[in-house]
Amino acid sequence: MRSYLEMTGICKTYEIYGTQIKALDQANIQVKKGTVHGLLGENGAGKSTLMKILAGIEKKDAGTIYFKGQEVELNNASQAAALGIGMVHQHFSLIDEFTVEENVVLGIEPTSFLGVINTKQMRENVAKVAEKCGFELDLEAKVGSLSMGQRQKVEILRVLYSDPELLIFDEPTSVLVDQEIESLLKVISLLKSQGKTIIYISHKVEEILKITDEVTVLRAGKTVETGATNKLSAEKLVHMMVGKYIPLEVPKELQKAGKVLLEVRNLNVRKGMVKAVNNVSFELRAGEIVAVAGINGNGQQEMVEAILGFRKPESGQIFLGDKEITSLTPRERRQMGLCYVPEDRIQVGSCSTANLAENIVVDRYFKAPLARRGWLNLKTMHDQAREMITKYNIKATRTDCLVGTLSGGHIQRTIIAREISADPKILIACEITMGLDVESARYVYDVLLEMRKMQKVVLLLSSNINEVMSLADRVLVIHEGKIVAHLTGKEGFSKEEIGEYMLGLKRQNGIKLEVS
Amino acid sequence: MLYDQINSFLFTIIATSTPTLLASLGGLMTGLSGMFNVGLEGMMLVSAFFSVYTANATGSLILGLAAGVGINMLLGLVMVFIAEKLKADIFVVGIAANLLATGLTTFLGMWLLGLKGTLLFEKAPRLKLLDIPLLGDIPLLNGLLNGHHLIDYLGIVLAIVLYLVVFYTTYGRHLRAVGINPWVANARGISVDKVRYSSYLWCGFLCGLAGASLSLPIGAFMGGPIGMTNGRGWLAMAVVIVGQDNPLRILLVSWAFGAISALADIIQATTNFSPRLMMAFPFIGALLITALYSAGKGWGRSAANNG
Ligand SMILES: Nc1ncnc2c1ncn2[C@@H]1O[C@H](COP(=O)(O)OP(=O)(O)OP(=O)(O)O)[C@@H](O)[C@H]1O
Ligand SMILES: [Mg+2]
Numbered sequence: 054m055r056s057y058l059e060m061t062g063i064c065k066t067y068e069i070y071g072t073q074i075k076a077l078d079q080a081n082i083q084v085k086k087g088t089v090h091g092l093l094g095e096n097g098a099g100k101s102t103l104m105k106i107l108a109g110i111e112k113k114d115a116g117t118i119y120f121k122g123q124e125v126e127l128n129n130a131s132q133a134a135a136l137g138i139g140m141v142h143q144h145f146s147l148i149d150e151f152t153v154e155e156n157v158v159l160g161i162e163p164t165s166f167l168g169v170i171n172t173k174q175m176r177e178n179v180a181k182v183a184e185k186c187g188f189e190l191d192l193e194a195k196v197g198s199l200s201m202g203q204r205q206k207v208e209i210l211r212v213l214y215s216d217p218e219l220l221i222f223d224e225p226t227s228v229l230v231d232q233e234i235e236s237l238l239k240v241i242s243l244l245k246s247q248g249k250t251i252i253y254i255s256h257k258v259e260e261i262l263k264i265t266d267e268v269t270v271l272r273a274g275k276t277v278e279t280g281a282t283n284k285l286s287a288e289k290l291v292h293m294m295v296g297k298y299i300p301l302e303v304p305k306e307l308q309k310a311g312k313v314l315l316e317v318r319n320l321n322v323r324k325g326m327v328k329a330v331n332n333v334s335f336e337l338r339a340g341e342i343v344a345v346a347g348i349n350g351n352g353q354q355e356m357v358e359a360i361l362g363f364r365k366p367e368s369g370q371i372f373l374g375d376k377e378i379t380s381l382t383p384r385e386r387r388q389m390g391l392c393y394v395p396e397d398r399i400q401v402g403s404c405s406t407a408n409l410a411e412n413i414v415v416d417r418y419f420k421a422p423l424a425r426r427g428w429l430n431l432k433t434m435h436d437q438a439r440e441m442i443t444k445y446n447i448k449a450t451r452t453d454c455l456v457g458t459l460s461g462g463h464i465q466r467t468i469i470a471r472e473i474s475a476d477p478k479i480l481i482a483c484e485i486t487m488g489l490d491v492e493s494a495r496y497v498y499d500v501l502l503e504m505r506k507m508q509k510v511v512l513l514l515s516s517n518i519n520e521v522m523s524l525a526d527r528v529l530v531i532h533e534g535k536i537v538a539h540l541t542g543k544e545g546f547s548k549e550e551i552g553e554y555m556l557g558l559k560r561q562n563g564i565k566l567e568v569s
Numbered sequence: 570m571l572y573d574q575i576n577s578f579l580f581t582i583i584a585t586s587t588p589t590l591l592a593s594l595g596g597l598m599t600g601l602s603g604m605f606n607v608g609l610e611g612m613m614l615v616s617a618f619f620s621v622y623t624a625n626a627t628g629s630l631i632l633g634l635a636a637g638v639g640i641n642m643l644l645g646l647v648m649v650f651i652a653e654k655l656k657a658d659i660f661v662v663g664i665a666a667n668l669l670a671t672g673l674t675t676f677l678g679m680w681l682l683g684l685k686g687t688l689l690f691e692k693a694p695r696l697k698l699l700d701i702p703l704l705g706d707i708p709l710l711n712g713l714l715n716g717h718h719l720i721d722y723l724g725i726v727l728a729i730v731l732y733l734v735v736f737y738t739t740y741g742r743h744l745r746a747v748g749i750n751p752w753v754a755n756a757r758g759i760s761v762d763k764v765r766y767s768s769y770l771w772c773g774f775l776c777g778l779a780g781a782s783l784s785l786p787i788g789a790f791m792g793g794p795i796g797m798t799n800g801r802g803w804l805a806m807a808v809v810i811v812g813q814d815n816p817l818r819i820l821l822v823s824w825a826f827g828a829i830s831a832l833a834d835i836i837q838a839t840t841n842f843s844p845r846l847m848m849a850f851p852f853i854g855a856l857l858i859t860a861l862y863s864a865g866k867g868w869g870r871s872a873a874n875n876g
């Protein structure tokens with residue numbers, strides 16, 4: 054008797070300029086009906102590739118797939134969809150120019166006659182599904198205008214809309230905050246109770262322990278372990294994922310904050326009709342990690358963009374050290390040591406169609422030693438890229454492979470490599486460990502703590518509350534464009550307290566924003 | 570008197586902008602699929618030749634029209650095939666189509682008729698001006714709306730139909746999705762290839778009508794580098810850009826461009842401005858409009874970002 058889903062001996066090799074990349078090498082997975090199955094593995098292990106094959110988006114080179122006892126050929130996405138297989142993609146499959154509802158129904162639009170889209174029906178259907186999941190979304194907003202967290206919900210909604218019986222979630226919680234993760238996990242349990250089967254990819258150990266029944270672990274394209282979750286501990290799980298022991302707690306030494314490196318004074322930013330940032334002031338001092346906590350879409354993104362010079366503030370001033378930078382260009386600010394890891398790694402952080410070396414030098418190609426009298430020194434460029442590949446452990450065989458062909462975690466590493474190697478004084482890090490496996494996330498924490506030790510400053514925007522708790526010296530909580538709380542380590546802060554401020558249930562009076 | 574003059578001026582605009590309108594609608598469909606066709610000029614030329622040649626050979630207008638349109642649709646399929654399957658850049662394929670069209674029509678003229686330059690097809694039935702009673706009855710506008718060629722009416726009807734297709738049907742939505750992000754479209758089970766082929770079929774069809782609308786009314790064909798298309802295919806590309814992916818806007822923009830050429834004709838006839846310079850007038854006008862439009866759009870975008 055075969056399992057509900059069996060993928061055996063799956064191989065997939067990509068070729069880049071003659072170099073073979075084995076993404077999957079005889080990978081196997083067996084999933085039982087009505088269970089939640091965790092798919093684990095370090096960055097670049099082949100998780101997304103295996104699932105894309107199951108969703109009919111990539112073609113396998115070898116191997117067999119049995120679904121409900123039948124051998125199936127999955128040549129395109131509609132074949133998989135017809136069998137009832139749906140996938141929430143790691144890098145969203147959404148069209149920015151379309152509205153939420155248009156994205157949700159894309160490919161399976163309800164029609165009235167002659168292929169004319171039945172807008173009313175579409176609206177009703179989508180609203181119904183959104184309500185069922187408890188997602189609050191403006192269904193008529195263009196996806197391009199949404200935050201990453203909101204887009205993640207659209208992506209999930211999109212899959213639920215087609216009501217598949219086997220659902221694949223590829224790192225669905227990377228950009229969601231605690232409460233949102235809670236509600237997603239609830240939705241997943243609900244789906245399970247309805248008899249659906251779920252394959253769940255995540256690097257977050259707690260989630261895996263909480264919702265999966267069984268796990269399969271991939272390493273370098275091969276299946277290395279598989280088993281029932283309730284026999285595992287967090288340590289064992291991490292060990293299975295990366296093949297070695299990683300301490301989970303982050304050591305942070307006490308240290309006194311130095312002089313002010315960045316100051317924001319009465320910043321107001323307007324986005325269209327709404328006031329996205331409302332009279333925000335704060336300062337960041339040398340040797341600090343300061344977190345901005347807030348539910349997605351409460352103005353943190355606009356605030357960051359104003360500080361970086363991507364967005365013109367309505368009023369207010371920004372100082373780097375004692376120099377005002379409010380009217381400088383982004384490049385000028387960058388040259389002064391202001392660096393940025395954006396949350397949207399695909400559209401803002403990197404250029405998928407440029408190669409790895411180009412992505413690394415994009416902020417410095419015009420300066421020596423990369424350029425002399427307007428001529429690029431390509432050899433130096435590739436040498437530098439090679440150095441980064443080793444130092445940041447980027448899984449890329451060549452420096453001229455396109456960044457779009459890297460796995461999600463390795464794209465993230467490429468961006469981090471570029472930003473850290475720019476030697477920033479101030480690093481604005483948005484979801485910096487998004488999609489990183491446990492070991493690499495640990496490495497990034499070490500890098501950030503090292504920056505802190507070197508009297509630099511990190512402004513940390515993260516939806517991961519544990520990350521905030523273990524790294525930040527201070528927390529600014531933003532709600533509806535206003536800083537509603539300023540929590541310093543001394544007074545101590547709890548998860549619950551931050552959560553209450555984030556949701557706007559509570560607000561501090563007379564916030565003091567300087568550190569003594 | 571003034572009324573008559575305005576009326577005849579507007580009438581000319583509708584009549585002369587048809588080829589540009591149809592070609593730009595064709596360009597629009599390919600642009601929406603993400604593979605903008607720069608071979609509009611060539612397509613029109615091919616259809617202008619084959620439609621009038623076939624009409625001459627068979628004595629049938631319908632067959633002539635069908636031949637021009639049919640061969641163009643075939644050409645469109647070949648173009649996508651070369652781009653999608655043989656991995657050539659669609660831009661280069663479009664340029665090649667333009668060069669091929671000039672050469673092919675000249676060669677066929679020599680081979681089939683032994684003539685170069687202007688080819689007269691005396692046996693070809695002419696496309697006649699229509700007298701539609703319903704339109705003729707509308708007061709004030711009757712002079713303007715009535716008495717055009719069949720293809721002129723088709724052009725306007727098609728602009729409206731395409732507007733509905735692009736914005737209100739699944740086909741239109743999939744077409745736009747493929748153009749914006751083929752990867753996403755593919756992941757949703759939309760066949761990117763099919764959509765692209767279909768967009769070139771549309772383009773072939775529309776440019777086919779555009780070409781036929783040049784040669785069938787006069788029963789003649791002018792080949793060579795400055796053939797009877799006379800740069801309309803290039804102008805159409807500007808129309809697509811200014812028309813912002815919207816068929817109805819494209820209709821208005823081609824009328825605006827048509828107005829510029831009509832104005833040029835009037836100036837040429839009534840003043841002693843250099844006629845050569847006047848021939849460049851529509852293109853200079855198009856250039857200015859496109860440049861102003863693009864600058865305006867750039868400004869609009871940065872304002873939207875900051876605002
Ligand atoms: N289109 C492609 N072209 C070339 N190589 C690719 C392509 N897609 C994936 N790869 C390679 O296949 C390997 C596996 O990638 P995959 O995206 O499946 O990893 P993953 O397990 O999902 O990792 P992550 O946790 O970082 O998302 C990687 O080395 C990646 O570079
Ligand atoms: Mg992945």
